[in-house]
Amino acid sequence: xxxxxxxxxxxxxxxxxxxxxxxxxxxxxxxxxxxxxxxxxxxxxxxxxxxxxxxxxxxxxxxxxxxxxxxxxxxxxxxxxxxxxxxxxxxxxxxxxxxxxxxxxxxxxxxxxxxxxxxxxxxxxxxxxxxxxxxxxxxxxxxxxxxxxxxxxxxxxxxxxxxxxxxxxxxxxxxxxxxxxxxxxxxxxxxxxxxxxxxxxxxxxxxxxxxxxxxxxxxxxxxxxxxxxxxxxxxxxxxxxxxxxxxxxxxxxxxxxxxxxxxxxxxxxxxxxxxxxxxxxxxxxxxxxxxxxxxxxxxxxxxxxxxxxxxxxxxxxxxxxxxxxxxxxxxxxxxxxxxxxxxxxxxxxxxxxxxxxxxxxxxxxxxxxxxxxxxxxxxxxxxxxxxxxxxxxxxxxxxxxxxxxxxxxxxxxxxxxxxxxxxxxxxxxxxxxxxxxxxxxxxxxxxxxxxxxxxxxxxxxxxxxxxxxxxxxxxxxxxxx
Ligand code: URA
Numbered sequence: 001x002x003x004x005x006x007x008x009x010x011x012x013x014x015x016x017x018x019x020x021x022x023x024x025x026x027x028x029x030x031x032x033x034x035x036x037x038x039x040x041x042x043x044x045x046x047x048x049x050x051x052x053x054x055x056x057x058x059x060x061x062x063x064x065x066x067x068x069x070x071x072x073x074x075x076x077x078x079x080x081x082x083x084x085x086x087x088x089x090x091x092x093x094x095x096x097x098x099x100x101x102x103x104x105x106x107x108x109x110x111x112x113x114x115x116x117x118x119x120x121x122x123x124x125x126x127x128x129x130x131x132x133x134x135x136x137x138x139x140x141x142x143x144x145x146x147x148x149x150x151x152x153x154x155x156x157x158x159x160x161x162x163x164x165x166x167x168x169x170x171x172x173x174x175x176x177x178x179x180x181x182x183x184x185x186x187x188x189x190x191x192x193x194x195x196x197x198x199x200x201x202x203x204x205x206x207x208x209x210x211x212x213x214x215x216x217x218x219x220x221x222x223x224x225x226x227x228x229x230x231x232x233x234x235x236x237x238x239x240x241x242x243x244x245x246x247x248x249x250x251x252x253x254x255x256x257x258x259x260x261x262x263x264x265x266x267x268x269x270x271x272x273x274x275x276x277x278x279x280x281x282x283x284x285x286x287x288x289x290x291x292x293x294x295x296x297x298x299x300x301x302x303x304x305x306x307x308x309x310x311x312x313x314x315x316x317x318x319x320x321x322x323x324x325x326x327x328x329x330x331x332x333x334x335x336x337x338x339x340x341x342x343x344x345x346x347x348x349x350x351x352x353x354x355x356x357x358x359x360x361x362x363x364x365x366x367x368x369x370x371x372x373x374x375x376x377x378x379x380x381x382x383x384x385x386x387x388x389x390x391x392x393x394x395x396x397x398x399x400x401x402x403x404x405x406x407x408x409x410x411x412x413x414x415x416x417x418x419x420x421x422x423x424x425x426x427x428x429x430x431x432x433x434x435x436x437x438x439x440x441x442x443x444x445x446x447x448x449x450x451x452x453x454x455x456x457x458x459x460x461x462x463x464x465x466x467x468x469x470x471x472x473x474x475x476x477x478x479x480x481x
Pocket of ligand 1 (some may be wrong): 339449
């Protein structure tokens with residue numbers, strides 16, 4: 001067994017991994033250990049536990065030449081920022097497989113490949129979130145250094161990535177971003193990732209800020225209580241980020257004002273005080289409250305709600321031209337409240353991308369909105385919904401169909417198809433055979449979890465190709481409608 005000690009950084013892992021590949025060290029023979037902060041990069045080494053001396057350092061300058069595709073290289077790099085203590089060992093395993101000619105290691109249909117995609121996706125989301133939700137506050141004093149400070153808690157190790165993003169955009173203004181695991185300081189010319197050394201002193205994040213007051217006034221004035229959509233609000237600005245957002249302090253108050261029935265009055269009281277804008281409203285004209293978004297959650301049309309965490313409604317723009325219908329939320333969907341975010345959803349994302357579609361432009365939903373499962377040890381195993389359950393839940397699907405009125409529906413698997421047709425049919429007879437429904441088109445394909453259930457790579461890739469093909473067809477039909 002070899003122990004490889006590295007700094008907790010992609011570049012350090014990469015160098016050590018290439019050396020280990022050159023020495024043909026199989027993944028199972030390596031233990032990856034992180035250098036203590038004080039050890040520094042010069043300590044990066046291969047330690048051979050089998051050697052006579054426990055400290056025998058076999059740092060080799062030999063490095064394997066590994067040719068990787070651009071996509072695979074980007075996946076490795078992004079996945080490396082995923083917070084998981086096993087990440088370096090896992091990345092080496094994937095690289096080892098690739099180096100030995102096993103390209104399926106980078107396929108989302110492979111068990112390691114799908115984990116790699118999931119990690120990279122989580123990191124990309126965390127990067128996006130960090131850029132969207134960091135809020136800088138101006139420090140008091142003209143000479144203050146840094147001029148701006150921000151506190152943020154990223155989900156993964158994306159500080160360096162985000163710091164480079166801000167460095168390119170904030171010109172010569174100096175700023176500091178602090179996180180629970182380190183800080184980045186931009187002095188106006190150079191980025192310092194070890195901000196403690198570059199910037200001695202305790203930089204807190206509690207200043208009053210004029211720009212922030214202006215931003216809040218603007219934010220409040222753009223809030224339109226008559227168009228309050230709490231679901232959309234939380235989807236676009238998840239509650240876990242609120243603590244870092246100055247405007248979030250005002251959101252609950254604005255929501256409750258809007259819900260109190262004085263919707264237009266509430267808006268008028270805020271906006272009407274602004275110079276140059278007069279809004280006249282009559283209390284009687286106030287809009288009736290829209291149906292509470294929790295009504296799906298309150299559904300008792302069948303018994304499935306009893307064992308589910310929550311109902312999972314559809315997601316996507318109501319103007320979508322294409323609606324994808326799955327079977328029912330899975331374990332991860334049940335916990336997160338969003339459809340298609342678990343392994344099947346990740347595979348579906350690959351098909352969507354390959355088909356040249358954008359997930360954000362599609363409406364994704366399920367025939368049944370509660371997770372049906374049975375316990376198996378500590379796991380919750382998916383159970384196919386019964387006909388009475390799909391029939392009960394059809395009410396919700398019909399409401400979604402009425403609202404979205406998609407040009408093309410893609411039925412993913414037998415449950416979605418049977419729900420649409422209101423009868424059980426053979427999936428095989430319908431796969432890739434478009435039919436007209438509700439004044440639009442429907443096309444049927446396999447459910448992505450069918451691909452995940454395949455025993456070998458080839459069969460998995462075939463099913464994935466089928467799903468991709470159906471999505472391409474849906475796109476063409478939607479374009480032609
Ligand atoms: N399977 C589905 O059919 N829907 C989901 O949302 C997730 C898995």
